[in-house]
Amino acid sequence: MSVPSGRRLVITLSCPDRTGIVAAITGRLAAIGASITEAAYHADVDAGWFVTRQVVDSASVPGGADVLRAVVGQVAAELEVPGGEPVRWHVRDTAESPRVVILVSRESHCLHDLLGRVWGGELDMDVRAVVGNHEVLRPIAAAHGVPFHHVPFPARAQDDEARTGRDAAFAQVAALVDEHDPAAIVLARFMQVLTPALCDRWAGRAINIHHSFLPSFMGARPYHQAHARGVKLVGATCHYVTADLDAGPIIEQDVIRIDHADTPEDMVRRGRDVEKLVLARGLRAHLEDRVQVHAGRTVVFR
Amino acid sequence: MSVPSGRRLVITLSCPDRTGIVAAITGRLAAIGASITEAAYHADVDAGWFVTRQVVDSASVPGGADVLRAVVGQVAAELEVPGGEPVRWHVRDTAESPRVVILVSRESHCLHDLLGRVWGGELDMDVRAVVGNHEVLRPIAAAHGVPFHHVPFPARAQDDEARTGRDAAFAQVAALVDEHDPAAIVLARFMQVLTPALCDRWAGRAINIHHSFLPSFMGARPYHQAHARGVKLVGATCHYVTADLDAGPIIEQDVIRIDHADTPEDMVRRGRDVEKLVLARGLRAHLEDRVQVHAGRTVVFR
Amino acid sequence: MSVPSGRRLVITLSCPDRTGIVAAITGRLAAIGASITEAAYHADVDAGWFVTRQVVDSASVPGGADVLRAVVGQVAAELEVPGGEPVRWHVRDTAESPRVVILVSRESHCLHDLLGRVWGGELDMDVRAVVGNHEVLRPIAAAHGVPFHHVPFPARAQDDEARTGRDAAFAQVAALVDEHDPAAIVLARFMQVLTPALCDRWAGRAINIHHSFLPSFMGARPYHQAHARGVKLVGATCHYVTADLDAGPIIEQDVIRIDHADTPEDMVRRGRDVEKLVLARGLRAHLEDRVQVHAGRTVVFR
Amino acid sequence: MSVPSGRRLVITLSCPDRTGIVAAITGRLAAIGASITEAAYHADVDAGWFVTRQVVDSASVPGGADVLRAVVGQVAAELEVPGGEPVRWHVRDTAESPRVVILVSRESHCLHDLLGRVWGGELDMDVRAVVGNHEVLRPIAAAHGVPFHHVPFPARAQDDEARTGRDAAFAQVAALVDEHDPAAIVLARFMQVLTPALCDRWAGRAINIHHSFLPSFMGARPYHQAHARGVKLVGATCHYVTADLDAGPIIEQDVIRIDHADTPEDMVRRGRDVEKLVLARGLRAHLEDRVQVHAGRTVVFR
Structure with a gap:
């Protein structure tokens, strides 16, 4: 368990499981130059449900949390399955203590x-x-x-x-x-x-x-x-x-x-x-x- | 947990709790020269019940398990409480595998x-x-x-x-x-x-x-x-x-x-x-x- | 590990190992009516050294720690081995916080x-x-x-x-x-x-x-x-x-x-x-x- | 730790760390329709070294291990850093017991x-x-x-x-x-x-x-x-x-x-x-x- 040593943006996302989700997310993050410092994935095969957490170095995303929210929101929208359970996602800036x-x-x-x-x-x-x-x-x-x-x-x-x-x-x-x-x-x-x-x-x-x-x-x-x-x-x-x-x-x-x-x-x-x-x-x-x-x-x- | 390295006689005894039980048992064992290699006691205060396990070096009791049984049996008889739960005791010789x-x-x-x-x-x-x-x-x-x-x-x-x-x-x-x-x-x-x-x-x-x-x-x-x-x-x-x-x-x-x-x-x-x-x-x-x-x-x- | 719920007298004693030590100690404690609430023993066979800790209910020893010290001191004196390592013993009253x-x-x-x-x-x-x-x-x-x-x-x-x-x-x-x-x-x-x-x-x-x-x-x-x-x-x-x-x-x-x-x-x-x-x-x-x-x-x- | 319940292709790859590696790998896997059942990543920040393990459902890659080796080998070639430590990678088919x-x-x-x-x-x-x-x-x-x-x-x-x-x-x-x-x-x-x-x-x-x-x-x-x-x-x-x-x-x-x-x-x-x-x-x-x-x-x- 790594303690973020600097300011971080923490992405959580969960959605119905299918092929290519990780590629979709990481591709978009790579496109904006986001540097991922931690990444974890889990697919619950029985439930058909995918879960991920990605930590991005804040310094690599000049626009900060809002820019990242726009990017992740777009991916999330594409991952929606009509009639399926809604995609859930969140981006948090560690600059502010919870x-x-x-x-x-x-x-x-x-x-x-x-x-x-x-x-x-x-x-x-x-x-x-x-x-x-x-x-x-x-x-x-x-x-x-x-x-x-x-x-x-x-x-x-x-x-x-x-x-x-x-x-x-x-x-x-x-x-x-x-x-x-x-x-x-x-x-x-x-x-x-x-x-x-x-x-x-x-x-x-x-x-x-x-x-x-x-x-x-x-x-x-x-x-x-x-x-x-x-x-x-x-x-x-x-x-x-x-x-x-x-x-x-x-x-x-x-x-x-x-x-x-x-x-x-x-x-x-x-x-x-x-x-x-x-x-x-x-x-x-x-x-x-x-x-x-x-x-x-x-x-x-x- | 000690593995008996030689032949041992293992005594277990449980009885209604009162003062002087350990003295009674160990006094009798000392009287016959029994060398105790392990000893453990527990008194369940709520239940008023005493439990002990004593391991004796077989070499220190020339008469072996039967002699020890006679000794422990006598102590056990003295520990009986009229109308109380009966004393339970056992002596086992480790020479025989269970x-x-x-x-x-x-x-x-x-x-x-x-x-x-x-x-x-x-x-x-x-x-x-x-x-x-x-x-x-x-x-x-x-x-x-x-x-x-x-x-x-x-x-x-x-x-x-x-x-x-x-x-x-x-x-x-x-x-x-x-x-x-x-x-x-x-x-x-x-x-x-x-x-x-x-x-x-x-x-x-x-x-x-x-x-x-x-x-x-x-x-x-x-x-x-x-x-x-x-x-x-x-x-x-x-x-x-x-x-x-x-x-x-x-x-x-x-x-x-x-x-x-x-x-x-x-x-x-x-x-x-x-x-x-x-x-x-x-x-x-x-x-x-x-x-x-x-x-x-x-x-x-x- | 039992927390003494009332006032206790804690005896520690260590001495050269030999047969009959437990009987000597517990016999003397039983003689003054001391009620033992915890007892533990260990004999280091290689070193020939015996160690015990006994906890006595303070209420069972009307004279308190001083009386117990006199009793344990007497036993300890008898356990001394001429030329051997000296017996070490201590009695502590839990009434006083360390x-x-x-x-x-x-x-x-x-x-x-x-x-x-x-x-x-x-x-x-x-x-x-x-x-x-x-x-x-x-x-x-x-x-x-x-x-x-x-x-x-x-x-x-x-x-x-x-x-x-x-x-x-x-x-x-x-x-x-x-x-x-x-x-x-x-x-x-x-x-x-x-x-x-x-x-x-x-x-x-x-x-x-x-x-x-x-x-x-x-x-x-x-x-x-x-x-x-x-x-x-x-x-x-x-x-x-x-x-x-x-x-x-x-x-x-x-x-x-x-x-x-x-x-x-x-x-x-x-x-x-x-x-x-x-x-x-x-x-x-x-x-x-x-x-x-x-x-x-x-x-x-x- | 998940036991592969069916036949799997296990990819391991390690290389000098930089942004976009996960996107590169998962993008290529998604492109051939490979279904990932397990994925783990680690970047050793001090050493600048990236490590991953990906498990692919064999049924999702009709060509089997050889096709996957071609794909991973291509990614690996792109991840090489001139003068840097060579990329290491391996694809194993679980059909054969080690x-x-x-x-x-x-x-x-x-x-x-x-x-x-x-x-x-x-x-x-x-x-x-x-x-x-x-x-x-x-x-x-x-x-x-x-x-x-x-x-x-x-x-x-x-x-x-x-x-x-x-x-x-x-x-x-x-x-x-x-x-x-x-x-x-x-x-x-x-x-x-x-x-x-x-x-x-x-x-x-x-x-x-x-x-x-x-x-x-x-x-x-x-x-x-x-x-x-x-x-x-x-x-x-x-x-x-x-x-x-x-x-x-x-x-x-x-x-x-x-x-x-x-x-x-x-x-x-x-x-x-x-x-x-x-x-x-x-x-x-x-x-x-x-x-x-x-x-x-x-x-x-x-």
């Missing part, structure tokens, strides 16, 4: 990790706000100079009053998020289930870290479930949020080894290390336009 | 791997027979000088005739297995579901390799399930067989990384490597008396 | 990670000071309420003046460290080579993180060495500092996979994740008295 | 593993012969119907007689190998150092498995070196053989975790698992034309 909002609850490790990476200059993102349903993580955001907003949520209950309170809280969260039009809304152990409406509005941008190796141990207290089952590995899953809880497209996963001597509390503590790594890797891939979703599954270019 | 029967179907990789380990002298077991519901793996057994028995099974069907045929086939398998009174019955990708009666009879001795990271993807075609879900790791699970399919106590698990470019067929191929390793590691632990089961979960001493 | 001083340079990731773990309550240590040879990490320490001391070091040079400046700087560092009599002095990417005198004074307490899988790529710029050699994995090593640079006893190591597409800069960035994990795991093991050194190698009890 | 000769000594695990993979149909190669400097592995080759040739080597000594005997033995090995013109000569724990002349003759085809994570522990008895150093991981390295021993371009590496309880003999046993996996993965990559070497380092396309 905007991010982070949602948290009481667990600090993922927030510490993400903000530490920004501080150290190893993760290029502009964290505009942290929104917490508890006050406890405010000092962390403050130490990094990021605005923190506390939006209290009612205790989980099934009555109408609780539901109303929850909807109101989510409305407040949504307003705090949407004013930044972020490239990613990160649920860094947020512990609240997004409403279907928000899942929809933030589709492909809301990223969750679940503290199990999905689809094992969906739902609450996965480490306790893992302990009860006696598994020998526990893991974490970074995925896009969808209305179907814990079933969104998976971006990244990893596991660590445990054994019989580990209590559920040990697993919770040790699992934090894999949670924060998996979230950081998944988020980086998303922000660098390495992830594309088709038919509920992700292509994640290295 | 007997093993392997059940197979059409997939060759686990059988090749296990017999190759025996050939190379790295896994101490006496494979008495291979039983297959297809003929195809007979040459592998033959090349290693192990008797191969073909027991055809009817195609999976729900009617009475199929069920009767299946029961008859299992009766034949059981007879071929039981004549060896094996320490382990290994389902090396056997693909047939043991009858509840056999699960019961072979409890704690029948060991299966499931080609997924359980409890993910129970049941049939786990790699295809994994592909459909878009997971980023696939794994394998070695577990004791119980009547509740794919829910037996887990001995060992591991995973490998896959990505979007892997088809289900790629996963099948790549998964074989983790299947054979996980089975070999789980079986070795079992044969070396490193595994003890309590309340549906295993303690696996390194 | 004191730690962290030495840093310009790289922030390890410091962020360690202080984040303290903030989140997952690593029990009392960080008394951070000492940096650059100012740049002061804000991180400040955000965590930890005193930061800047001790400038002269640029690396071989002349007498530079050597004198370096010695003076180290004297200042030593004073800042020693006033806290810390259980660990952590070189969190400190980048300065300790003087032999300090290596000696802090033997068994100074812990370094080296950014390679030692003994590969000793010395400077290991990621660049790794890139030049074309290895497929890079790693990190947490070790005790000795006068023989990069050759101290290894506490913990791990690796991550890289490939041909990774530039040295990519490796530096990706390597940080394994550096911070390996340092945190190694330091935790040290602070929990899980590490004992004999003949230049460590025993690290899980 | 020929392989395996050199062995006394250790059986790698040979068992490789032949087991061929038996199970998971590794597409035609093993023409096994050559051993001991007789002991003959039965394994025989069981798989592969000719085994015993070529005794003199004991390692420095006198002229030993050297002459060794040269004669190698001449015999070379003759047995070269008659098959193999795509790979696999040193499966062969334990004899190839002569410089053979290293040269088999450059890019002779593949060794070294039982350490190179460059750690070069030379003899790496597990004993690893034990003495007290490392926490041991590994294996699959590399091309060059005259500079253990310094050839690395194809694949992996490690496993060990601890203080592992004796050198334990490491030898446990290391076998990683040796055989690493060799199998490295060899597969080589046989599928995924590996290209430039400036002493490999590009290994997934």
Whole structure:
């Protein structure tokens, strides 16, 4: 995974598969003298769907992103299949850091990790706000100079009053998020289930870290479930949020080894290390336009 | 994990937990001059259950296993709790290789791997027979000088005739297995579901390799399930067989990384490597008396 | 690895190996009613050296650490072998958090990670000071309420003046460290080579993180060495500092996979994740008295 | 890593890097209607060197490999840079299994593993012969119907007689190998150092498995070196053989975790698992034309 050392233009494009797509794209890029520094392709043969990501050295395209958008747009138009799924494409200029909002609850490790990476200059993102349903993580955001907003949520209950309170809280969260039009809304152990409406509005941008190796141990207290089952590995899953809880497209996963001597509390503590790594890797891939979703599954270019 | 370089006596003991158990055992062993070469302990605080494995240098106990059995039996009697779960203990002499029967179907990789380990002298077991519901793996057994028995099974069907045929086939398998009174019955990708009666009879001795990271993807075609879900790791699970399919106590698990470019067929191929390793590691632990089961979960001493 | 959920007394003892040591220790502990919650043993057969760690529930020893010290001291005296290597033992009360001083340079990731773990309550240590040879990490320490001391070091040079400046700087560092009599002095990417005198004074307490899988790529710029050699994995090593640079006893190591597409800069960035994990795991093991050194190698009890 | 499910034509090409190479290649392929099923690119910016691998569905090129060779050869000619390093390219038809000769000594695990993979149909190669400097592995080759040739080597000594005997033995090995013109000569724990002349003759085809994570522990008895150093991981390295021993371009590496309880003999046993996996993965990559070497380092396309 190469870190762009200079300014780059990142092209993503996906379309119905057929012969000659790469030639069409690269031919057009060569024609304008664009210098490609990274290129990745994937064709899902079963789905008949083609996906690519190309990184162009900005210096080789004097007109910049707009010129490139015109070129790629033209190719995309030619790749449309009448009656087929529409071509999707995007060109991003790395000169601007992607905007991010982070949602948290009481667990600090993922927030510490993400903000530490920004501080150290190893993760290029502009964290505009942290929104917490508890006050406890405010000092962390403050130490990094990021605005923190506390939006209290009612205790989980099934009555109408609780539901109303929850909807109101989510409305407040949504307003705090949407004013930044972020490239990613990160649920860094947020512990609240997004409403279907928000899942929809933030589709492909809301990223969750679940503290199990999905689809094992969906739902609450996965480490306790893992302990009860006696598994020998526990893991974490970074995925896009969808209305179907814990079933969104998976971006990244990893596991660590445990054994019989580990209590559920040990697993919770040790699992934090894999949670924060998996979230950081998944988020980086998303922000660098390495992830594309088709038919509920992700292509994640290295 | 230490390989006994000479003859050893292996003690396993589990009992209700209380203060002074280790002192009681090691005091008695010290009294007869037994030289302990490996020792491991575990107390499951929630379950109030204590587990230990001790390895004694055979040369330090002139009377051998019988003398040690008398000593350990006496300690065990003292550790009994009236009305409590009975103490379990065992003493094994490593002079005799444990007997093993392997059940197979059409997939060759686990059988090749296990017999190759025996050939190379790295896994101490006496494979008495291979039983297959297809003929195809007979040459592998033959090349290693192990008797191969073909027991055809009817195609999976729900009617009475199929069920009767299946029961008859299992009766034949059981007879071929039981004549060896094996320490382990290994389902090396056997693909047939043991009858509840056999699960019961072979409890704690029948060991299966499931080609997924359980409890993910129970049941049939786990790699295809994994592909459909878009997971980023696939794994394998070695577990004791119980009547509740794919829910037996887990001995060992591991995973490998896959990505979007892997088809289900790629996963099948790549998964074989983790299947054979996980089975070999789980079986070795079992044969070396490193595994003890309590309340549906295993303690696996390194 | 079990986190003590209540107050504990941690016993470590190592001595020349012989029959009956465990019985002697556990017999004495049982006699005073001490309840053992964790126990680990290792005998290095070649070296004839025995090592143990026992964790006792503080509530089961009314007299506390002093009573336990008297008991263990008596056993230790009996285990002495005339003319042999002296018995080493220690009893620590977990009621008091171990004191730690962290030495840093310009790289922030390890410091962020360690202080984040303290903030989140997952690593029990009392960080008394951070000492940096650059100012740049002061804000991180400040955000965590930890005193930061800047001790400038002269640029690396071989002349007498530079050597004198370096010695003076180290004297200042030593004073800042020693006033806290810390259980660990952590070189969190400190980048300065300790003087032999300090290596000696802090033997068994100074812990370094080296950014390679030692003994590969000793010395400077290991990621660049790794890139030049074309290895497929890079790693990190947490070790005790000795006068023989990069050759101290290894506490913990791990690796991550890289490939041909990774530039040295990519490796530096990706390597940080394994550096911070390996340092945190190694330091935790040290602070929990899980590490004992004999003949230049460590025993690290899980 | 996708297994070609049908007949494929595999193109590899490397050349001095410049803008438009991909367009040139894919444009020409599109022009003849070639359907690309896999494509990978890498540009080594520092070295100014471009590498690609393209897999074409054979059915889409009616003229077959010869037609494709004409097309690729023409592109290659256009990519030549006067005075620069020559373009290298190759087109292989997967209809023919690559020929392989395996050199062995006394250790059986790698040979068992490789032949087991061929038996199970998971590794597409035609093993023409096994050559051993001991007789002991003959039965394994025989069981798989592969000719085994015993070529005794003199004991390692420095006198002229030993050297002459060794040269004669190698001449015999070379003759047995070269008659098959193999795509790979696999040193499966062969334990004899190839002569410089053979290293040269088999450059890019002779593949060794070294039982350490190179460059750690070069030379003899790496597990004993690893034990003495007290490392926490041991590994294996699959590399091309060059005259500079253990310094050839690395194809694949992996490690496993060990601890203080592992004796050198334990490491030898446990290391076998990683040796055989690493060799199998490295060899597969080589046989599928995924590996290209430039400036002493490999590009290994997934």
